[in-house]
Amino acid sequence: MLYKRLRYxxxxxxxxLVELGNEIHATVNQAVRALFITLEKHPIPGVTDVVPxxxxxxxxxxxxxxxxxxxxxxxxxxxxxxKPGDLPEPGKFEIPVCYGGRYGPDLEWVARYTxxxxxxxxxxxxxxxxxVFMIGFTxxxxxxAELPEALFTPRRETPRSHVPRGxxxxxxxQTVIYPFESPGGMHILxxxxxxxxxxxxxxxxxxxxxxxxxxxxxxxxxMGCWKTRxxxxx
Amino acid sequence: MENTKSLEVLAPGPLTTVxxxxxxxxxRYGVPPSGAxxxxxxxxxxxxxxxxxxxxxxxxxxxxxxxxxxTDLNVAVTGGDLQPQCNNTPLEMWRSxxxxxxxxxxxxxxxxxxxxxxxxxxxxxxxxxxxxxxTNCASxxxxxxxxxxxxxxxxxxxxxxxHLADAGRALRASMIPHYSKQWLLRVLFGPQEDDFTNQGKExxxxxxxxxxxxxxxxxxxxxxxxxxxxxRLPESIISEGVVSGTVQVPGDAQPIIILVETITxxxxxIATVITADLPRLGQIKPGDQVRFQAVSLEQALEALEHMExxxxxxxxxxxGSPSRLPMKTKIKG
Numbered sequence: 001m002l003y004k005r006l007r008y009x010x011x012x013x014x015x016x017l018v019e020l021g022n023e024i025h026a027t028v029n030q031a032v033r034a035l036f037i038t039l040e041k042h043p044i045p046g047v048t049d050v051v052p053x054x055x056x057x058x059x060x061x062x063x064x065x066x067x068x069x070x071x072x073x074x075x076x077x078x079x080x081x082x083k084p085g086d087l088p089e090p091g092k093f094e095i096p097v098c099y100g101g102r103y104g105p106d107l108e109w110v111a112r113y114t115x116x117x118x119x120x121x122x123x124x125x126x127x128x129x130x131x132v133f134m135i136g137f138t139x140x141x142x143x144x145a146e147l148p149e150a151l152f153t154p155r156r157e158t159p160r161s162h163v164p165r166g167x168x169x170x171x172x173x174q175t176v177i178y179p180f181e182s183p184g185g186m187h188i189l190x191x192x193x194x195x196x197x198x199x200x201x202x203x204x205x206x207x208x209x210x211x212x213x214x215x216x217x218x219x220x221x222x223m224g225c226w227k228t229r230x231x232x233x234x
Numbered sequence: 235m236e237n238t239k240s241l242e243v244l245a246p247g248p249l250t251t252v253x254x255x256x257x258x259x260x261x262r263y264g265v266p267p268s269g270a271x272x273x274x275x276x277x278x279x280x281x282x283x284x285x286x287x288x289x290x291x292x293x294x295x296x297x298x299x300x301x302x303x304x305t306d307l308n309v310a311v312t313g314g315d316l317q318p319q320c321n322n323t324p325l326e327m328w329r330s331x332x333x334x335x336x337x338x339x340x341x342x343x344x345x346x347x348x349x350x351x352x353x354x355x356x357x358x359x360x361x362x363x364x365x366x367x368x369t370n371c372a373s374x375x376x377x378x379x380x381x382x383x384x385x386x387x388x389x390x391x392x393x394x395x396x397h398l399a400d401a402g403r404a405l406r407a408s409m410i411p412h413y414s415k416q417w418l419l420r421v422l423f424g425p426q427e428d429d430f431t432n433q434g435k436e437x438x439x440x441x442x443x444x445x446x447x448x449x450x451x452x453x454x455x456x457x458x459x460x461x462x463x464x465x466r467l468p469e470s471i472i473s474e475g476v477v478s479g480t481v482q483v484p485g486d487a488q489p490i491i492i493l494v495e496t497i498t499x500x501x502x503x504i505a506t507v508i509t510a511d512l513p514r515l516g517q518i519k520p521g522d523q524v525r526f527q528a529v530s531l532e533q534a535l536e537a538l539e540h541m542e543x544x545x546x547x548x549x550x551x552x553x554g555s556p557s558r559l560p561m562k563t564k565i566k567g
Contacts, residue, residue: 055474056474140262208262
């Protein structure tokens with residue numbers, strides 16, 4: 001549900017959570033994106049960072065430069081400025097994934113859990129267009145939703161301590177891609193050769209909040225050739 | 235830019251990294267701020283050697299760093315007392331010193347605190363990545379090649395000779411922070427304090443917690459009385475942004491104080507350490523004891539103003555320093 005009014009929660013003396021709704025839902029997330037883009041266009045002096053997530057924005061500020069009260073007034077003002085028509089078109093991406101085998105050690109498990117064959121899992125996973133709800137956890141790490149219900153799974157009971165870079169995982173209603181080797185609690189279906197984060201580019205992330213994403217299957221021997229076709233805007 | 239070889243790493247210790255004041259402003263890309271954990275100490279160290287307060291320095295964890303000066307250098311060591319030495323003689327902390335080419339600096343072992351900061355006049359010349367020289371070790375960027383220092387690394391500084399005349403500057407003794415093994419951290423409740431039981435909140439404020447060895451730059455993991463959430467509530471919440479100092483409580487009811495390498499999280503957060511106490515988080519080490527004390531927003535801001543006043547005063551002193559002005563003129567001429 002999208003709240004009628006913004007809800008505020010303080011996180012210490014220098015951060016304010018601004019909540020727009022109470023669930024993981026496309027409408028709520030689009031409202032977060034709209035407010036985020038408006039705040040980017042009309043920055044509030046004293047604000048040091050804005051982190052948009054599923055249903056909220058975390059505003060970090062210098063409390064010696066702007067008071068909490070003024071900050072809330074400014075955010076409410078920004079909300080009124082939001083013009084949905086003005087928002088930039090989200091990016092569209094078709095992401096190559098090598099499913100199963102050594103790159104997708106959990107494809108078999110997901111197939112068993114969902115009562116499908118591995119081929120059916122891949123078919124279903126590549127059959128929908130998804131939305132990037134947020135970037136978080138590690139640099140460039142997208143949370144992509146919402147999976148077809150037949151692919152819902154619980155997270156792994158024991159998270160892996162080392163998930164290889166590029167791994168594409170599913171868990172709950174979501175797909176994630178690990179841009180770096182990191183711990184991870186999702187079921188790994190495959191791997192993409194694409195680089196999702198490059199700190200020397202601007203923006204440093206390939207995918208951004210609001211982008212539309214589809215996946216398509218590639219063969220193991222194709223991993224190398226897709227690597228060279230990373231669609232960064234240069 | 236004229237860079238001069240300044241320091242050679244003879245031994246890196248368990249974890250020494252290049253850090254400045256971090257890279258706030260990239261949270262939307264999932265990029266955590268990184269940066270020195272004890273920003274107060276790094277800022278002071280920089281000011282003592284005549285750098286801008288936000289210049290990069292070395293964050294030395296616990297012990298073991300051994301470096302050789304490759305040129306005459308103005309250096310200052312602040313933060314945790316890791317028993318710094320120059321050529322086997324104790325080096326006074328919170329004061330800048332002129333070291334000579336060939337001198338060897340060593341951080342022997344922790345006596346108080348956890349992390350020391352070494353600033354050198356002219357800073358550390360590494361490229362700025364996403365607006366900061368800080369090392370993000372998990373994602374391999376920033377600092378020196380995105381990694382901790384290794385034996386054989388050579389650091390460079392920007393015109394270190396310009397800073398030599400600033401040597402001898404010191405922080406007033408009354409302003410030097412004291413570190414013990416028992417920490418009282420001031421917090422503001424929230425953002426999800428209502429999700430915890432009254433008993434959970436009481437215990438959070440009154441029971442001491444022990445710092446576990448699993449602590450690192452992502453978070454300080456505590457163990458102690460369970461901080462219980464209300465019964466019907468699930469372990470996780472919808473992921474949201476976090477800041478360093480936020481105290482999250484996962485399913486096992488053992489709190490974790492989030493530090494600078496984390497940007498989002500999906501656990502409930504009972505309270506957040508006030509900004510003025512954040513630098514002290516960098517000095518807490520495994521085995522130490524932590525207690526929390528609730529304060530008001532006014533008290534939090536007063537404490538922050540007090541800390542900033544110390545920095546401002548040192549900056550004024552530095553500007554009025556007689557050694558500084560002629561040096562500048564000489565270089566210009």
